[in-house]
Amino acid sequence: MEQSGTSALLQGAVQDLASDVVSALRGGDHLRMSGTGAVDEIEGSLDLAAVRVLGADLLLPHVLFPSPPDPEAVAVFRKTVETFPPRADAAPTVKWSHWAMSRTLRRFDMPLSGAPEAPGASFEDEAAEPDAGWLEEATWQALTHQLAVLAPLALPAEDCAVVRAARRRPVDLARGFVRAVRRRDWQQAAGAGRWLTLLDGVPETLGLEAGLDFVELMGGNDPRVALQVQAARVMRTAGALV
Numbered sequence: 001m002e003q004s005g006t007s008a009l010l011q012g013a014v015q016d017l018a019s020d021v022v023s024a025l026r027g028g029d030h031l032r033m034s035g036t037g038a039v040d041e042i043e044g045s046l047d048l049a050a051v052r053v054l055g056a057d058l059l060l061p062h063v064l065f066p067s068p069p070d071p072e073a074v075a076v077f078r079k080t081v082e083t084f085p086p087r088a089d090a091a092p093t094v095k096w097s098h099w100a101m102s103r104t105l106r107r108f109d110m111p112l113s114g115a116p117e118a119p120g121a122s123f124e125d126e127a128a129e130p131d132a133g134w135l136e137e138a139t140w141q142a143l144t145h146q147l148a149v150l151a152p153l154a155l156p157a158e159d160c161a162v163v164r165a166a167r168r169r170p171v172d173l174a175r176g177f178v179r180a181v182r183r184r185d186w187q188q189a190a191g192a193g194r195w196l197t198l199l200d201g202v203p204e205t206l207g208l209e210a211g212l213d214f215v216e217l218m219g220g221n222d223p224r225v226a227l228q229v230q231a232a233r234v235m236r237t238a239g240a241l242v
Contacts, residue, residue: 144176186219
């Protein structure tokens with residue numbers, strides 16, 4: 001029961017953070033770290049764990065609308081990267097999520113040297129990409145699932161092994177998007193849709209824009225679904241203006 005309660009609290013904290021990001025992407029208030037308090041007071045808290053779950057998307061508004069992040073948000077973000085280094089036997093998606101967060105810090109020229117690092121962690125080592133070979137042989141169903149988990153890597157002008165794998169398989173990802181919608185897996189559909197927004201070679205018959213509208217309608221009460229849909233819209237608009 002206690003574990004279930006903790007899980008529910010974590011899920012709520014993640015949704016609160018995602019709601020903040022959605023608000024910022026929609027042009028609302030600046031991204032805020034609701035309820036986190038001072039960084040020194042939240043080490044090991046659910047708030048820090050929630051940042052780890054949301055990952056690099058926490059600072060997404062500042063990536064898509066270039067602006068300096070709030071120092072408190074950056075401090076919590078950096079602390080999360082330092083506190084949760086992936087283990088050697090961690091799943092590939094965990095390693096890539098950590099890499100994405102580290103790359104976001106480098107994007108804003110904010111290395112990890114300001115605080116003690118976790119044992120064995122080295123910010124310089126974070127520049128090396130994890131292996132992405134497992135995506136090359138993944139079925140289209142597995143590919144869609146993995147890329148949806150790694151949606152924070154779906155950014156304009158981003159280049160890494162995961163992005164290159166996605167670029168090679170737009171039709172497979174489109175199939176996965178349709179499958180996720182049919183299965184009512186709105187988080188997976190939204191994440192796949194965000195990737196498809198950036199890819200060339202997506203079948204016109206997919207009707208991606210209408211599909212994303214439907215995903216938002218059906219799953220938009222979940223802030224994590226709304227985040228991915230809104231990110232896709234912002235990137236689509238930016239691409240149309242280029």
